[in-house]
Amino acid sequence: xxEATMEKILSRERGIEIPTCERGIGDVIVTPDSPRxxxxxxxxxxxxxxxxxxxxxxxxxxxxxxISEFPKETTQISAALNYPGIIKAFHFHLHQTDVxxxxxxxxxxxxxxxxxxxPTFARRNTIYAGSLRPWQLLIPPGVAHGYKVLGAGxxxxxxxxxxxxxxxxxxxxxxDDPRLNYDWELQHK
Numbered sequence: 001x002x003e004a005t006m007e008k009i010l011s012r013e014r015g016i017e018i019p020t021c022e023r024g025i026g027d028v029i030v031t032p033d034s035p036r037x038x039x040x041x042x043x044x045x046x047x048x049x050x051x052x053x054x055x056x057x058x059x060x061x062x063x064x065x066x067i068s069e070f071p072k073e074t075t076q077i078s079a080a081l082n083y084p085g086i087i088k089a090f091h092f093h094l095h096q097t098d099v100x101x102x103x104x105x106x107x108x109x110x111x112x113x114x115x116x117x118x119p120t121f122a123r124r125n126t127i128y129a130g131s132l133r134p135w136q137l138l139i140p141p142g143v144a145h146g147y148k149v150l151g152a153g154x155x156x157x158x159x160x161x162x163x164x165x166x167x168x169x170x171x172x173x174x175x176d177d178p179r180l181n182y183d184w185e186l187q188h189k
Contacts, residue, residue: 090112
């Protein structure tokens with residue numbers, strides 16, 4: 001059995017499929033209610049309270065906001081410090097839902113719908129989020145996700161998941177996979 005045939009069988013069993021996309025970054029999402037959002041992805045603006053000491057950002061409140069339906073018994077909150085210019089992409093979950101809060105500096109977030117039964121299958125979204133656009137992002141199962149750190153300083157990503165980490169629930173796709181064909185280069189406009 002060829003590797004491609006094996007991947008198709010595994011994809012059907014998992015309910016995901018890696019689409020073949022044209023080179024680019026997909027739809028750039030600039031409003032939280034954009035009709036071009038991948039199905040199930042949600043964006044919520046956050047209030048930032050700056051003053052002469054720095055700023056305050058309320059990240060999560062149990063039972064409210066994008067994590068309102070997360071079970072308190074299995075919700076996990078984690079943080080990642082990322083160095084400038086790094087790319088962490090792509091991975092996806094079969095069951096887990098993530099809520100991301102870029103809390104320091106900016107991220108170029110890349111999303112790809114891998115769910116063949118979804119009306120938005122193969123759609124790509126790019127969201128620039130962080131200190132200049134303080135949004136939370138809900139990423140459902142079956143949507144590949146990753147990011148690139150923008151700017152000269154490190155970034156901090158705080159994320160909540162609706163269940164504890166389980167490596168069997170996670171799949172990985174290289175950031176430069178030729179099928180997803182995501183363009184991580186600077187977009188000269």
